[in-house]
Amino acid sequence: MKYLLLFLVLVAFIARSQEQVEKCGTHIEEAKLWAENPELEAAYMEMRNIAATQNVTKGNQVYSIPIVFHVVHEYGDENISDEQIYRQLEILNEDFRKLNSDTVDIVPEFKGKATDAKIEFVLATVDNYGNCTNGITRHFSSETTIGDDYSKINQWPRSRYLNVWTVKSMEGGTAGYAFYPSSVEGNNRFRDGIIIRHNYIGDIGTSNATNARALTHEIGHYLGLAHLWGPTNEPGLAGNCAVDDGIADTPNTIGWTACNLAGTTCNNELDNVQNFMEYSYCSNMYTADQVSFIRNILEQEVSQRSNLWTQENLDISIPSGAICDPIADFHANRLLVCQGDQVQFKNFSWRLSGNNPSYTWSFQDGNASDLNAENPTVTFTSPGWKDVTLTVVDNGVTNTIVKEDFIRITTDWPLFGGVHQFDFENNPDYWIIQNPQGLEQEWAVKNDVGKNGGGGIFLNMTTPYQDPIIFSPAYFFNMRRGGSKHSFVTPSMDFSYMTNIGVSFDWACATDASELSQITEKLVIYSSKDCGKTWQQRKVISGTDLVNNGSGWASFRPNQGTTLWDNESFTLPSIGNHVQFKFEYTGSDNSNNIAIDNINISGTLSTEGFQKEDNLSIYPNPTNQADGWDIKYDPSQWGGAKLQLTDMSGRVISSSELPTNQSEYNIKPAANATQGVYILKVVNGEKVVQNKLILK
Numbered sequence: 001m002k003y004l005l006l007f008l009v010l011v012a013f014i015a016r017s018q019e020q021v022e023k024c025g026t027h028i029e030e031a032k033l034w035a036e037n038p039e040l041e042a043a044y045m046e047m048r049n050i051a052a053t054q055n056v057t058k059g060n061q062v063y064s065i066p067i068v069f070h071v072v073h074e075y076g077d078e079n080i081s082d083e084q085i086y087r088q089l090e091i092l093n094e095d096f097r098k099l100n101s102d103t104v105d106i107v108p109e110f111k112g113k114a115t116d117a118k119i120e121f122v123l124a125t126v127d128n129y130g131n132c133t134n135g136i137t138r139h140f141s142s143e144t145t146i147g148d149d150y151s152k153i154n155q156w157p158r159s160r161y162l163n164v165w166t167v168k169s170m171e172g173g174t175a176g177y178a179f180y181p182s183s184v185e186g187n188n189r190f191r192d193g194i195i196i197r198h199n200y201i202g203d204i205g206t207s208n209a210t211n212a213r214a215l216t217h218e219i220g221h222y223l224g225l226a227h228l229w230g231p232t233n234e235p236g237l238a239g240n241c242a243v244d245d246g247i248a249d250t251p252n253t254i255g256w257t258a259c260n261l262a263g264t265t266c267n268n269e270l271d272n273v274q275n276f277m278e279y280s281y282c283s284n285m286y287t288a289d290q291v292s293f294i295r296n297i298l299e300q301e302v303s304q305r306s307n308l309w310t311q312e313n314l315d316i317s318i319p320s321g322a323i324c325d326p327i328a329d330f331h332a333n334r335l336l337v338c339q340g341d342q343v344q345f346k347n348f349s350w351r352l353s354g355n356n357p358s359y360t361w362s363f364q365d366g367n368a369s370d371l372n373a374e375n376p377t378v379t380f381t382s383p384g385w386k387d388v389t390l391t392v393v394d395n396g397v398t399n400t401i402v403k404e405d406f407i408r409i410t411t412d413w414p415l416f417g418g419v420h421q422f423d424f425e426n427n428p429d430y431w432i433i434q435n436p437q438g439l440e441q442e443w444a445v446k447n448d449v450g451k452n453g454g455g456g457i458f459l460n461m462t463t464p465y466q467d468p469i470i471f472s473p474a475y476f477f478n479m480r481r482g483g484s485k486h487s488f489v490t491p492s493m494d495f496s497y498m499t500n501i502g503v504s505f506d507w508a509c510a511t512d513a514s515e516l517s518q519i520t521e522k523l524v525i526y527s528s529k530d531c532g533k534t535w536q537q538r539k540v541i542s543g544t545d546l547v548n549n550g551s552g553w554a555s556f557r558p559n560q561g562t563t564l565w566d567n568e569s570f571t572l573p574s575i576g577n578h579v580q581f582k583f584e585y586t587g588s589d590n591s592n593n594i595a596i597d598n599i600n601i602s603g604t605l606s607t608e609g610f611q612k613e614d615n616l617s618i619y620p621n622p623t624n625q626a627d628g629w630d631i632k633y634d635p636s637q638w639g640g641a642k643l644q645l646t647d648m649s650g651r652v653i654s655s656s657e658l659p660t661n662q663s664e665y666n667i668k669p670a671a672n673a674t675q676g677v678y679i680l681k682v683v684n685g686e687k688v689v690q691n692k693l694i695l696k
């Protein structure tokens, strides 16, 4: 009894883990495409009939197909190694030559049907521009977390290469998908190729032996094969006995999601559960008729398949001999840090020989643990934008990458204190706008997009894309405004000595959406006290609350016609020194533009002065411009502290530092300083004290 229970638990566990295995998305994507383009079903049937009945007598012809892998990544695990892709190539070339060792596991009924497809895949050696390549190219893009047709960036000509894109994740847990050649003619040609998750590539690195045959399956679709149970439906449904895959020697089946080698579903005939076009995860064979089918597809002009293997193409796409130069690349764990924070830089150079490459880094105003380390740790010694350079030398060949303004170092003293209104007038340049992926849309301060016609900050999601060239990068960006994030960060502020803190702002926003369900754009405001290491959410405005100017604009711009502005506010707890806000807009595919103005910090400023235990004193106060103020201090406590003189609107009008080697320091207001009340702040890390100063 005990053993039986254990057995049942084990069966249940296996069944559940198989349900969690991600599936091929081809039937879902084809169904969507066929719904929009009903003629594609007839096109598929026509292609299939030709491929199933054509009699090409090229029995010994081995078809070579150039292949390129586009690794789409955000510098995470999904940026898979060349070695992992090389392993995938070996697996493909075993599976399509019937050299895979698991053919010994094929059940006797199908052993005789398993057939060598005589197709080989060769990594491209010359790219679409005529440059050297190892058949692997890499793109830094958040498309890696979306993984659909608009993530197929930089397609190489499909007449010359099989394009494969590897990504981090895909909608609905899909492992990958490919369209039939009949579905990607004409305006659908940008959809051609295979998109697949990185952990289904090869059997090493981020993948494993169970996942390693997914690409063999997807290439089946790419060459026109349907799933064994039929062209467009789900596996396992009784109705699947009424539809067929169009292949004579694959028994009619309802399809499998488990490896039941004794399964018979439609005609009391054993199913070919081990077929590569099943979901059984024990696939190891193509049948003779499937092989005949895909070889016939390679003889058809449909989606230019018949050009792939021509000698003319092989001569220009996979000539042998060249070894390509290395490509230097790097990233860091943070792109926005405090002065003095440790930043971990990481080498991501590619096309290296593995032959002890050398690295030389250069950091503007940065101290590195070791300028020749592969992955150095760096602290930056002054605020502002910093350039970073990496030179890699591999087999005597040098490659250098310079990333200008790669990282932003926040001042270690606040630029604004207390109550302040940011009105975006006079084009201030202290807003932090980072765009490491080089998206076409980004926030920018403009002098004519604000409330009442003045300055504001503006995100233009539309105008670069008025009639973009079809399939150009601008076209792709235009098709995918959805999910893209665009943010700006405020300068650092000091809220110590302040209570009842409130933040408010004005905004005007439009959409292109015509249905409520399409309005998914949102604006989220965060605060940080550690230069962006951690962010706390403070306010969310989304959907129809956000798009206060509705739809119907070609390219919405405030002050061109009637503009509706709304104001939103939120309160903050006593939060102290060194606070930054991030305004992050997330687009929908129907996003139009948004403007923000008048970020207003309100609150009650304490007028409390220095305390006795602060060991600071000021004399004389009030003073005049000629004498200034004399500050006496304990250097062991305040040496090196920042002094900030702010006016009553919160603007910092002068900054200096208390010397470490003396105990007295004089500050003078500027000759043109207006008479009145000022606040002097002394900032030493988290410790802030202040005193009210009066200029006569």
Ligand SMILES: [Ca+2]
Pocket: 228, 229, 230, 240, 241, 242, 243, 244, 245, 252, 253, 254
């Ligand atoms: Ca069937």
Ligand SMILES: [Ca+2]
Pocket: 244, 245, 246, 247, 248, 249, 250, 251, 252
């Ligand atoms: Ca069949």
Ligand SMILES: [Ca+2]
Pocket: 385, 386, 387, 404, 405
């Ligand atoms: Ca610079």
Ligand SMILES: [Ca+2]
Pocket: 423, 424, 425, 450, 451, 454, 455, 456, 597, 598
């Ligand atoms: Ca303004």
Ligand SMILES: [Zn+2]
Pocket: 024, 025, 026, 027, 217, 218, 221, 227
């Ligand atoms: Zn599939």
